[in-house]
Amino acid sequence: MAFPTKLLNEGEHVVVSTRTHVKALILPGLVLVVALVAALLLTGVADNGVVRLIVWVLFLAVLVWFLVGPFLRWLTTTYTFTNRRFIKRSGFIAKEGRTIPLNRISGVDFEIGVIDRIFGCGTLVVSDASTDGSVALNDIPQVEQVQLQVSNELHRLAGGDRDHRDDGT
Missing domain, CATH: 2.30.29.30 (Pleckstrin-homology domain (PH domain)/Phosphotyrosine-binding domain (PTB))
Incomplete structure (x- = not known):
């Protein structure tokens, strides 16, 4: 660079x-995978549209907090x-x-x-x-x-x- x-x-x-090193992004990536699996499982179990929406909003919050933040810190440092x-x-x-x-x-x-x-x-x-x-x-x-x-x-x-x-x- x-x-x-x-x-x-x-x-x-x-x-x-x-x-x-890019290894600093491994843990955030694993958190993303676990959160995605949990969101998919919860969405499959939930029969209410509001609950599904809440699950995906929470998933997006996890995505931003645990992946986007660390990625931007890695990219800009x-x-x-x-x-x-x-x-x-x-x-x-x-x-x-x-x-x-x-x-x-x-x-x-x-x-x-x-x-x-x-x-x-x-x-x-x-x-x-x-x-x-x-x-x-x-x-x-x-x-x-x-x-x-x-x-x-x-x-x-x-x-x-x-x-x-x-x-x-």
């Missing part, structure tokens, strides 16, 4: 841009690392964002659980020097690759790409 170039400063470019900063943006109508300059980031770690391993994602933990301490980004696809790219950018920013070798002497 492309981060809007109009939001980048002069000389700034995107290193990594991602969103939460992005995590972007540029060569200068980390940017978390979310929201469709009411927007929210957080920016951490890369020079304030003290570490980028990752955690991969058993289920995460199956889906190829994990948690990226961005530690900074602020009072908040760290930001955990859950369900990041290919988290090890993202961590490596961000670590390389932090190393470059710290002057680690200079043309001299450290031979330990």
Whole structure:
């Protein structure tokens, strides 16, 4: 996904841009299936048109609450690392964002659980020097690759790409 170039400063470019893994939508999808089966069963049992209408109105409420909401949050939340900063943006109508300059980031770690391993994602933990301490980004696809790219950018920013070798002497 492309981060809007109009939001980048002069000389700034995107290193990594991602969103939460689609696995975050599995539970809402299961709720939808269970609600649909329940609505169909209740509609088949009910002999009153008003009861059927109430069942389908409740189904639509479940659909909006448990599927549309999580889908819009998933769709509109992005995590972007540029060569200068980390940017978390979310929201469709009411927007929210957080920016951490890369020079304030003290570490980028990752955690991969058993289920995460199956889906190829994990948690990226961005530690900074602020009072908040760290930001955990859950369900990041290919988290090890993202961590490596961000670590390389932090190393470059710290002057680690200079043309001299450290031979330990």
